[in-house]
Each structure stands twice: as C-alpha cells, then as structure tokens.
Amino acid sequence: MDYFLQQLINGVTLGSIYGLIAIGYTMVYGIIGMINFAHGDIFMVGSFVALILIVALGITAATPVLLLILALALVLVVAMALTAVWGWTVERIAYRPLRGSFRLAPLITAIGASIALQNFVQVSQGAKNKPLQPLFSGSFQLTDGGADGSGFIVNLSYIQILIVVTTVILMGGFTYLINNTNLGRSQRACEQDRKMASLLGVNVDRTISLTFVMGASLASVAGLMFLLYYGVVDFYIGFLAGVKAFTAAVLGGIGSLPGAMLGGLLIGLIETFWSGYFSVEYKDVAAFSILAIVLIFMPEGLLGQPEVEKV
Amino acid sequence: MSTWDNNPVLKVEHLTMRFGGLTAINDLSFNIGRGDITALIGPNGAGKTTVFNCITGFYKPTEGRLVMNRSNGEKHLLERMADFKITADAKVARTFQNIRLFGGMTILENLMVAQHNPLMVASNWTVGGLLGLGGYKKSNVDAIETAKYWLERIDLIDRADAPAADLSYGDQRRLEIARAMCTGPELLCLDEPAAGLNPKESLELNNLLQYIRKEHDTSVVLIEHDMSVVMEISDHVVVLDYGVKISDGTPEFVKNDPHVIAAYLGVEDDEVDQVEEEVGIV
Amino acid sequence: MQARQKDSLLVASVKDSLGAAVITFALACVMVGLRVDVASGRGAELFLEHRWLAVAVAVLIVFAGRLAMNIFFWKREDPPSLNLSGLMPKGGLGANSSNIIKYGLLGLAVVLPFVLMFWLGARGSRQYIDLAILVLTYVMLGWGLNIVVGLAGLLDLGYVAFYAVGAYSYALLAHYFGFSFWLCLPLAGILAAFWGIILGFPVLRLRGDYLAIVTLAFGEIIRVVLLNWYQFTGGPDGLSGIPRPSFFGLEFSRGEGGFASFFGLDYSSIHRIIFLYYLIFAMALFTNFVTMRLRRMPIGRAWEALREDEIACRALGINTTNTKLTAFALGAMFAGFAGSFFATRQGFISPESFTFLESAIILAIVVLGGLGSQIGVVIAAIVMIGGFEFFREFEEYRMLVFGMIMVVIMVWKPRGLISSRTPSVALSKNAKGISADLVQEGHG
Numbered sequence A: 001m002d003y004f005l006q007q008l009i010n011g012v013t014l015g016s017i018y019g020l021i022a023i024g025y026t027m028v029y030g031i032i033g034m035i036n037f038a039h040g041d042i043f044m045v046g047s048f049v050a051l052i053l054i055v056a057l058g059i060t061a062a063t064p065v066l067l068l069i070l071a072l073a074l075v076l077v078v079a080m081a082l083t084a085v086w087g088w089t090v091e092r093i094a095y096r097p098l099r100g101s102f103r104l105a106p107l108i109t110a111i112g113a114s115i116a117l118q119n120f121v122q123v124s125q126g127a128k129n130k131p132l133q134p135l136f137s138g139s140f141q142l143t144d145g146g147a148d149g150s151g152f153i154v155n156l157s158y159i160q161i162l163i164v165v166t167t168v169i170l171m172g173g174f175t176y177l178i179n180n181t182n183l184g185r186s187q188r189a190c191e192q193d194r195k196m197a198s199l200l201g202v203n204v205d206r207t208i209s210l211t212f213v214m215g216a217s218l219a220s221v222a223g224l225m226f227l228l229y230y231g232v233v234d235f236y237i238g239f240l241a242g243v244k245a246f247t248a249a250v251l252g253g254i255g256s257l258p259g260a261m262l263g264g265l266l267i268g269l270i271e272t273f274w275s276g277y278f279s280v281e282y283k284d285v286a287a288f289s290i291l292a293i294v295l296i297f298m299p300e301g302l303l304g305q306p307e308v309e310k311v
Numbered sequence B: 001m002s003t004w005d006n007n008p009v010l011k012v013e014h015l016t017m018r019f020g021g022l023t024a025i026n027d028l029s030f031n032i033g034r035g036d037i038t039a040l041i042g043p044n045g046a047g048k049t050t051v052f053n054c055i056t057g058f059y060k061p062t063e064g065r066l067v068m069n070r071s072n073g074e075k076h077l078l079e080r081m082a083d084f085k086i087t088a089d090a091k092v093a094r095t096f097q098n099i100r101l102f103g104g105m106t107i108l109e110n111l112m113v114a115q116h117n118p119l120m121v122a123s124n125w126t127v128g129g130l131l132g133l134g135g136y137k138k139s140n141v142d143a144i145e146t147a148k149y150w151l152e153r154i155d156l157i158d159r160a161d162a163p164a165a166d167l168s169y170g171d172q173r174r175l176e177i178a179r180a181m182c183t184g185p186e187l188l189c190l191d192e193p194a195a196g197l198n199p200k201e202s203l204e205l206n207n208l209l210q211y212i213r214k215e216h217d218t219s220v221v222l223i224e225h226d227m228s229v230v231m232e233i234s235d236h237v238v239v240l241d242y243g244v245k246i247s248d249g250t251p252e253f254v255k256n257d258p259h260v261i262a263a264y265l266g267v268e269d270d271e272v273d274q275v276e277e278e279v280g281i282v
Numbered sequence C: 001m002q003a004r005q006k007d008s009l010l011v012a013s014v015k016d017s018l019g020a021a022v023i024t025f026a027l028a029c030v031m032v033g034l035r036v037d038v039a040s041g042r043g044a045e046l047f048l049e050h051r052w053l054a055v056a057v058a059v060l061i062v063f064a065g066r067l068a069m070n071i072f073f074w075k076r077e078d079p080p081s082l083n084l085s086g087l088m089p090k091g092g093l094g095a096n097s098s099n100i101i102k103y104g105l106l107g108l109a110v111v112l113p114f115v116l117m118f119w120l121g122a123r124g125s126r127q128y129i130d131l132a133i134l135v136l137t138y139v140m141l142g143w144g145l146n147i148v149v150g151l152a153g154l155l156d157l158g159y160v161a162f163y164a165v166g167a168y169s170y171a172l173l174a175h176y177f178g179f180s181f182w183l184c185l186p187l188a189g190i191l192a193a194f195w196g197i198i199l200g201f202p203v204l205r206l207r208g209d210y211l212a213i214v215t216l217a218f219g220e221i222i223r224v225v226l227l228n229w230y231q232f233t234g235g236p237d238g239l240s241g242i243p244r245p246s247f248f249g250l251e252f253s254r255g256e257g258g259f260a261s262f263f264g265l266d267y268s269s270i271h272r273i274i275f276l277y278y279l280i281f282a283m284a285l286f287t288n289f290v291t292m293r294l295r296r297m298p299i300g301r302a303w304e305a306l307r308e309d310e311i312a313c314r315a316l317g318i319n320t321t322n323t324k325l326t327a328f329a330l331g332a333m334f335a336g337f338a339g340s341f342f343a344t345r346q347g348f349i350s351p352e353s354f355t356f357l358e359s360a361i362i363l364a365i366v367v368l369g370g371l372g373s374q375i376g377v378v379i380a381a382i383v384m385i386g387g388f389e390f391f392r393e394f395e396e397y398r399m400l401v402f403g404m405i406m407v408v409i410m411v412w413k414p415r416g417l418i419s420s421r422t423p424s425v426a427l428s429k430n431a432k433g434i435s436a437d438l439v440q441e442g443h444g
C-alpha cells in the first residue's frame, strides 16, 4: 500500500510534466491540424535555457529559501519568454510558408525542425549530460516505515509539491485565458473554420503564432520542472518526452485542454506503475501500447469529440 | 397493387435510423420496382441521403430490413452486409450528393477502378497478373472496352486521359454515373444527379437515365428536388418528410396529394384540411 | 515622390531587419552566448562559458542579410518573410526531362563501379562505391515506402521497424540455423510482410495523423524490444559475425575456392564491395519493377483510388481494409529485403541503426522526391544521403544542416521535386502527366 502511494505521487508528478507539454500539442493540433513534431525539442530547449539561467544566476542549494524561490520564479519567467521566441521562430520559418499547402509538407518540415533543434543544442551546448545538483532536497515523510523501521517510507518531496502546484496554477490560468479572453475566442474560431474566421476579421496568422508562443512557454515550464525533478538534461530528452506528451494529448482527446492534462496524468501514472511493478525497461512499451489501444478502440480519446463521417 | 409491389428489386421494410437523439428516418417502408425509375423526394433534411446511406451500407440502420432481390434470384439482406460487399455482391451502386470522383486520376482510370473486382479475379488476386499468367491481359482489354462504351455514352471519350478534377460540374456528374454503371449494378442510386446542372445538361442526364433503364438490366432510384425532372422521368415517387413517408405513388398521384403540398408549403399537420380545401381537392 | 518612396522603403527595411536582429538576439543570447559545461576535477559542478562574440556575429549577419534581401531582392514596402516558394520556378519537372534523367541515372548506375575503379583505383574508389551502396539502399527503402505513402496515401512513421525485422531475421536465422543469405533474403521479406499485416490490421482504419503516430509507436516498441531482449537479440550490443553473402556459393575470401581464385583474379576486397553494389542495385530495380507493374494492375489502381477518396472506393465495391493491408505488407516486405541486405553488408547490427530518425529520413526522401514519383525518390536519395556523406568533414554540423535542408526544400517545393503523376492507363499515346495540385494525398 505504501509502495503504491509512493508510485502514485511519482506518477502524478511525472504526469504534470507530460500534461504541460501535451497542451502545446493539443492546441496546435486543434488550430492547424498538424502534429508539431518539434514541440518536444522546444521543451528540451526550454530546459536548457532554464539550466543556463540557473547556473548564470548562481542558484544553488545553499541559497536562502526565500531568495531561491524568487530566483526560480525569475528563471521561470525569462525561460518562458525566451522559449516562446523559439516556438514562434519555428512556426514562422517552418510552418507558416506552408499554410494551406498539402498535409505532409508541414509534417516533414516539423521533423526537419526537430532534427535541426536537437543538433543545434548538441553543437552549441555539447553532447554531454548536464547534471544539476538538487536545489531542494527536503521532503515530507508520509509514513514512518512501521515501528521496527522495516516498512516502506513514503516521501513527498518539496520539489514534487512545487511541480504539481505550479502545474495546477498554470493550467487554471491558461484555461481561463482560453475560455474568457478575446485571444481564446479567436483561437476557437480558427479551429472551427480558419477561412471564415479570417473573413470575420480574426487575424489568423497572429492567432496561430500566439498559439505556438503559448505552447512553447508551457513547454519551457515543463522543461524547468523536468530539470529540477530529474536533475539532468541532455539534447535528446525532447524526443521521448515529446512522443509521450503527444500520446497524452491523443489519449485525452486531441484539441481538448483538460483532456491533455488528464492524458498527461494517465501516461505519467501508467509509466511509473509499470516501472514500479513490472519492468523499467519496458515502460515506454507500456505507454506506446496504451496509445495504440486507445486509438484503435476510442479514436476520439477520453474527452475529445467523436468525429462523424458524413457521406 | 402497383407494379412496384409485384416485382420489387429492393424492399425497404420498417427502416429506422437514429443518430443519438435524432430520428432521421422513422419506420419507413417502400418498394423499388424492377426496371423502374423511382424518385425519392422531400424537403431538405427529410432523410433522403440517409436512406441511401442505409441502402449502400455506409450507415447501419437502427432497425428494419432492406431486401435486395437480384435478377438471378439471389436475395441479399443489405442491413447485414459491409458497404463494399453491397456493391460487389448485391450489385447496388451509388453516386454522392457532393461528387466523389478520383480527381487526380484520369477519367479512364476512374472507370477502370470501378471494375476492380472482376479484374482482381482475372489477375488471380494480382499474383497471376504480376507473373503475366492467365487471361488478365484480355480482361484488361475488355475492361478498357467497357470504359470506352460508357465514355461514348456520356460524350467524354475525347477527354479520356484528362484528370477527372478538370471536368466541368455537369461532366463530373455524368462521369460519376458512368463510373457507378461500370460496377455492373442492378440498382443504381443517384443522389441529386441534376443538382447544379444547366437545362442542356439536365436534358442529357434525362437521356442517359432513360438509356440506362432501357438498355441495361438496371433499376434507378434517384433523389431530386426539381419537380419537373421528377415528373418527366420517374415511374414512381416516394415522398419523405422528417424521416416519415408521407406519400407514395405515381407522379400524377403524388403531385395532387395534399400531404405533399402541405409539406412543401410548410404547413402544420392539422392545417392540412384547410389547405386541401383551398387547393380544391377533397 | 520617387525619393520619398525610396526613403520609406529604406526605413521599412531597416525596421524589419532590426526586428529580425532582435529576434535573433533573443534566440541566441542564452543558447549560443552561454555554454553550460561540466567542470572536470571540481566534482560535477556546472560552469558557464561566454561566447558573446558569436552572438554579436549572428545578430549582425541576420541584420545585414535581411537588410540586403529587403532592399535588393524583395524591394517591397512590406517584405515577405521566408517565402522561398514564390521566388523559385514553379512546377515540377515535365515527363520528358524526367525520362532523360531516368535513363541517364540508370546508365550511370550500371557502369558506376567500373568508372570509379578506372578513375580512382581499387583503393580510392572504395569509399565512393560504399556511398553508392548506401544511396541505393535508401532508394530501395524509399521505393518501398512510396507504395505505402505515395500510392496508397497511408502515412507510416514506423517504416524502419520492418527494416529492422528484415535485418534481425537474417542475423538470427543465420546465427541459430546457419541459413545462407540467399535463403534468408526471401524469408526476411516474408517475415517483414507478416509483421506488416499483424501491425497493420488493427491500425489501418485510423485516419492520417493518428495512423502516423501509431506506426511511430509500433516502430519504437519494436526497437525497445530489440534493445531489451538481451538473450535473443543481444540487446544494445547487437549481433555480430553475420555471414557475408556469397556469389552463387563462392565466398569472397582469399585463397582456394574463393571468388577471386575461381575467376583467376588477384584477390581484392573490392570484389565484395562491387558485388554488394550490384546486389542492392538489382534488389532496388526489382522493387521498382514490381511497383511499376502493380501500378498498372487493379490493386495498384485501387491504392491510388484509396488515396484519392476512400469512401468512393467503398461505394465501388473495393475492400479497403484488404487493399490497405496489401500496400502495407508489400512496403514492409521490401523493407525486409533491404534489411537483410543491410545486415549482410554490415556484418553487425544493433538497435541503434533502427531509430525513428531513420524512418524520418526515408519518409523525407519520399516526400521530397514527390509523392508517388519513383524517379523523385532517386533524386531525393542522392541529394539527401549523398550530400549528407559529403559533409563528413563537418561531422558536428552535419545533422544540423540536414534538418535545416529538410525544412528549406519542403518550403521551396511542398509537393516534392517531381510533382506530376503519370496515368496508369491511357487511350492516346501521348497522355500528359497530371499536375500534383489535383492529386490527393490520402487521409488514412
């Protein structure tokens, strides 16, 4: 039971990270109907930006707690801004010229952009792993391991709390943004019918750019969280995280924000439980199999809208 | 007892189709007579296309039976068959309300694709054809001849090698009919074949349909909004409104049926009597 | 008036270029200007290296380049952004010139090893023949995938899985049963086709992007299994000592009974390379031959019809599931053939050769070449793989450039290099190609 609880905590943490990335996939798919293959690499760039900022600001575990939190908030904001520029640039160079062109072209440019981003980071930052000393090491012990101390100790670390809380706040904020602002309305209008939206005076290009900007900045948050949680990044983390986050988006029902979050959580949980109870090696197989099974039996995902084939 | 009840090629029995809460067709029964041109009419959203989709297997009916009586005596229960089997085995072919041609393929290729099944058999499911065995070559030549025959019928023989997407709207409509005919159907379902045609094209279409009925063992059922077309070529008219049959009979009969007039003029049911009086029937 | 307009153009250009420079700065300031590295000796501490000069250079280049483009090239008040497609000539190669290219390339491929040998000698030509073998392998893979993506319009992102199945089939069959290459070659193809059917059956009713992502997932699953099933596949260490192919039973070895002594030649390792070259050449030609023949048969036409409109296909009595499955299985089979060739050429295989990147490259070759165009695949393979290898000196930057080239070519020609479709059957002798703008790209 205690072991189960620990896995649950770990799974929710991992799921939050996937969920944040998945939102970027879901929003872009919703609005222009393409898989933004480079999104996983934007996440990776985001975590590198965060890492560099942390080192540049000289943040270490020794920094006083209050200052540490403030500095991390600063890192978060700057990383979101800079990563957003990356997301914007990719859209501008690789996708916008192909708007309205045939479907496979942007898929190929997305793969090209993904390869380019990965290798750009490899060239500019080196291929080696970048380990970061843990900044918060404390944790709450939820169980004491029994009277004789032989039981399992369940830990809820500060960093896990930080990740989940930040995710919940950001999710709330973005949901509000999409549901209640002009931008959100334009976005939904473009999702429904891009041509009509533009005829009605919605600036389609700008709306799409903003979608990428939002997706990229959320991915950079995920990047920071990933960095703080695992304490190591390299230029290759984007691929796997990206595929899993996309899986999450599809699982939750592509185009749906709550769906992306739910899908992220589920993928995170499945992965940790699979690793915890069966085998670590095959955890990716578990996640991918779930994807295949969901798509085959429930192609609209958990919270998506079923698509009717009208003849 | 009308002729279409004596020897129906297709019997629609208690057909019901629901989409969630919406009942698109409600307990609909009618017969399509062999050798007839039957028209299915009704206001927009009456469920006409849905009937076609049920007949051709694109939708599985919620309830009801669809019995296809082929001229060789075989009976097929269409509601139980997969869509492609309905064309392949039950010999029902169709066209679509919004034209579905293979736009990037030539006109000839469109007609060749329609002869897929016999050609597959002739090529021993590709194996024989690949190795150059058997009668595939001859079947292929025959298939091209069939295509040419239809191209002459629809006056497109000169454009056989042009992409289908390049054709004008009227030509595309006729090509879609020819393509359906290339599957060798006994029942041909046409969804608004005259929509968007100019008077000349409309006339050509009439001739084509008459020709198909006369020269081929094919019954035709068509959805049509233009009453003049309906009156001119059909032997039997079925009228739908809100998924319910409101009239069924000869064009002459239907034309004077007060229910039809009411439905087309948009009158409530209980006002029908009043309309009848005004129109001077009763 | 003239002067004022000139002025405002200049101002607009400068503004636009400044914008680009600012963006470049934002992109580069952290990711280029600072490099985080692990200090050796001081534990695993991280430290930063500064490269502000590089940032300044990048910003300047972008500013100057964009300004020059704005003023001399675009000459417009509102300069378009990277809109290469507008600047480049429209339309693909015509059927005629593509015919010339076709036979030219074929002739070149036939004589290539001897030309190279004559020109560079046995030692000097080896690296180029090796490269040609690599290009031909990708041509074959591209042609195989072209059946699935180009003809049937099914987007497959896990194609490399079948390549892996072929390679591992040969390696394992040879390892456990001692089967020869010539026996394993068809077996590998059949096994790969079998896997294609198994994987294809459940997923082929999915549409476009979903199909893509599920095939990607299957590709990764197969790779992860190869990586972790240590006892059977050797895990990350891979399988080595895979037998080399023989020339109708003659080994390419030194001494009695070898290929060289049988034909009275001096032993040279180049013999095997040349043999491998002609082997893959023949295999690729076979792929092309089968595909071209199938295109003119009902099954091939049904594939293309499926790409155009699946619903219409069903209304014409075509069993779409079976039709898709045959395309999937056939594509997989050719990948399986290519895989067993890869295994015998390398003598060593490991899961590392079968990553998603490989699938992406093959797909890129098909799409860049022009969907459904056989000659397009050849040109794209030469450009991508050949070009890639020629940049070997710039090892570090190679993949970076590769990715960027993929983007640039696609933006330049979204329909691929050869964008016209030849009808599979025609009444008149000189039927024209169909412009790609009319051809659909499939939904499933």
Ligand SMILES: Nc1ncnc2c1ncn2[C@@H]1O[C@H](COP(=O)(O)OP(=O)(O)OP(=O)(O)O)[C@@H](O)[C@H]1O
Pocket: A308, A309, A310, B019, B022, B024, B042, B043, B044, B045, B046, B047, B048, B049, B050, B051, B097
């Ligand atoms: N796949 C579907 N899912 C949900 N509702 C559907 C579906 N197909 C049809 N309907 C509904 O069924 C009703 C009948 O539609 P149908 O297309 O059959 O009308 P129709 O008589 O062909 O009209 P029109 O003359 O405009 O072509 C409509 O209300 C339509 O919205």
Ligand SMILES: [Mg+2]
Pocket: B048, B049, B050, B097
């Ligand atoms: Mg209709």
